[in-house]
Amino acid sequence: MKKSESDAGRFAYEGLDRVIHEKARLGILTSLLTHRKGLSFSELKKLCSLTDGNLNRHLQHLAEAKLIEVQKAGAGRNQSTTIRVTESGRKRFAEYLSVLESVVGDAVQVTHAPLTRTKRAWGLA
């Protein structure tokens, strides 16, 4: 690939959706994607090491962006909440992931090591 000044926007990573890219939300979405049946609030909280307040805030953000859906069942003390990724959330995450892969690819290129050998090559594994 040409690496000159004319490579305008080569490293702008336009597709790196900020709603998904935020560290805590990235963790939430990956948790949900690896648990197809959905997760409860408390399971998600543990998996992502978030406080109630933080998790609530991020879930609201993700729900507004229609990336997740929150389903409540029962009432009072028997109320349970199930959080799932939506179909469009799944698609947008896949798009995000493909950009993320290109970031990793760009960075790995520098070491001239194949992806799976990066950690070893950089003395991290």
Add this chain to the structure above:
Amino acid sequence: MKKSESDAGRFAYEGLDRVIHEKARLGILTSLLTHRKGLSFSELKKLCSLTDGNLNRHLQHLAEAKLIEVQKAGAGRNQSTTIRVTESGRKRFAEYLSVLESVVGDAVQVTHAPLTRTKRAWGLA
């Protein structure tokens, strides 16, 4: 891997350094890592599609975190600026990248497809 409630912090991605993770800064660092001799302000601006103000702000942030160094030569209209990644920046980025790889790995796991086939499997390529 066990995917139970006891997997506390499994998706917290503690090593995902927020200074590096921010979208624009991720682009700046990857640009610099792929240009070992350093880049001028205007080259970096073009590669990352950033405004003067934004680039300045992010460079300041990165310099304060000792991830990059900014070298000025000459004076007045002949002044030139060269921006480079520091040695510790290189190391911290490598650590960040290894966490990023695990994020990609977690997400890709869901599709049961090897990393290189993700885009195709998800109909994105």
